[in-house]
Amino acid sequence: MADQWIVGVDLGGTTTKLAFISMDGEIIHKWEIPTDNSNEGQNITKNIANTIDEKLEELSFLKGKLIGIGMGAPGPVDYENGVILNVVNLGWNDNFPLKASLEKATSLPAAIENDANCAALGEMWKGAGxxxxxxxxxxxxxxxxxxxxxxxxxxxxxxxxxxxxxxxxxxxxxxxxxxxxxxxxxxxxxxxxxxxxxxxxxxxxxxxxxxxxxxxxxxxxxxxxxxxxxxxxxxxxxxxxxxxxxxxxxxxxxxxxxxxxxxxxxxxxxxxxxxxxxxxxxxxxxxxxxxxxxxxxxxxxxxTLGNDAGVIGAAWLIKNKLNK
The missing domain is CATH 3.30.420.40 (ATPase, nucleotide binding domain)
Structure with a gap:
């Protein structure tokens, strides 16, 4: 498991930051894509799944390299059920089942948390904390x-x-x-x-x-x-x-x-x-x-982590799940 990667995602209203992160919290590769909030946000998780597959192909790795996907999203999140309660700028309806949508699109185990909480987790794990x-x-x-x-x-x-x-x-x-x-x-x-x-x-x-x-x-x-x-x-x-x-x-x-x-x-x-x-x-x-x-x-x-705090904290969600 040590050489497997976690996908960390920091979902923003205009851009989505993504990274492949090692089990000890090091960023292997990071990139970003525009957030497409048209069509009631129906393309968001699909686009994330597509860009992950494209990046794996570009780096010549198979999907089996990935152990899970953690995401920080703007707004209150029901962590246990993976539901985002209300987001003003992403087009989703209230109580959008984000974890289920992300798991279906990526075929990876997912964990969802509020974006500021993810930044806090990132700073705790690898930053000023x-x-x-x-x-x-x-x-x-x-x-x-x-x-x-x-x-x-x-x-x-x-x-x-x-x-x-x-x-x-x-x-x-x-x-x-x-x-x-x-x-x-x-x-x-x-x-x-x-x-x-x-x-x-x-x-x-x-x-x-x-x-x-x-x-x-x-x-x-x-x-x-x-x-x-x-x-x-x-x-x-x-x-x-x-x-x-x-x-x-x-x-x-x-x-x-x-x-x-x-x-x-x-x-x-x-x-x-x-x-x-x-x-x-x-x-x-x-x-x-x-x-x-x-x-x-x-x-x-x-x-100390700047814009990387969110993706690192999102990856920690998966690491923490595996440790339980």
Whole structure:
């Protein structure tokens, strides 16, 4: 079994990342395909099966090399039954039997989990978690996702919606609308889009001087990266926006840590590429709101696997199944 591979799949709204992964979590080969969500998502698992067969042929390996397929999918997942509960952007109806569909298309044993949970499992297995069995992973991207691992197992909750850290209410009154239908979610202030929105609020108040306002004038828009770059260069307005983002993130993470006391909280996703300026600012706010024993025992760290976390965590689902 040692020389067999697991297929790890990270299913996104626009692209699907795939990888052949060894039993000890090393990526042998990775690639991606567009996600075809037309026709109520009926082509998604079929396309995955086809691309796996094509890749095996290209690499001159037989299907017997593969021991199973793990997948991270956006939205709440009923892990036991392999059902995805609701996905806004993939065309599937509620309660889509994704595990059964994937097994039928690929003729491989499958395991399905929420994508942020898979990223958390990936970081636990091969990344910043470094074997920590109590871990919270927060992915800061276009939205904010989360995965909670307690004693080595993903916390799924009664219907697979545990760990939705992005939907903790940060601004109870007058917060911005979130895609989930609520207002004031952490996602509205700590995602890439939330950071830009906060910076734009500051820019509207300001005299439009400084680096960030110059970038806005020159490009007609700003990005989250622009906010961090400008803050790094001492732009007062960008620093104010960063401070607000860090406050909300540090406050939410401290409350999560006060509840769970994890060994590590790992920040991943595109926004985490800001690096030290983000994590140091968040650590400062976290320290202010965390219960003393928690502050002393829970470490904040940046994710190390980048875009590979999802496929590695998805492969871990199969490895874990085999070990049971």
């Amino acid at each position: 470094n074997g920590a069995k109590d871990l919270v992973c927060v992915t800061l991207g276009t939205g904010v996702g989360g995965g909670v691992i307690a004693n080595g197992n993903i916390v799924q909750g009664i219907n697979g919606a545990a760990g939705e850290i992005g939907h903790i209410t940060s601004i109870p009154d007058g917060g911005a609308a979130c895609n989930c239908g609520k207002t004031g979610c952490l996602e509205t202030v700590a995602s890439a889009t939330g950071i830009v929105r906060l910076a734009m609020v500051e820019l509207k108040k300001d005299e439009l001087t400084g680096e960030l306002s110059r970038k806005l004038r020159e490009n007609g828009k700003i990005t989250a990266k622009d906010v961090f770059d400008s803050a790094r260069n001492g732009d007062a307005l960008a620093i104010r926006a960063l401070d607000e983002v860090s406050f909300h993130l540090g406050f939410a993470l401290a409350n999560i840590a006060n509840t769970l006391n994890p060994e590590k909280i790992v920040l991943g996703g595109g926004v985490s590429k800001a690096g030290a300026i983000l994590i140091e600012s968040v650590k400062e706010k976290f320290g202010k709101f965390a219960f003393t024993p928690v502050r002393e025992s829970t470490k904040l760290a940046l994710a």
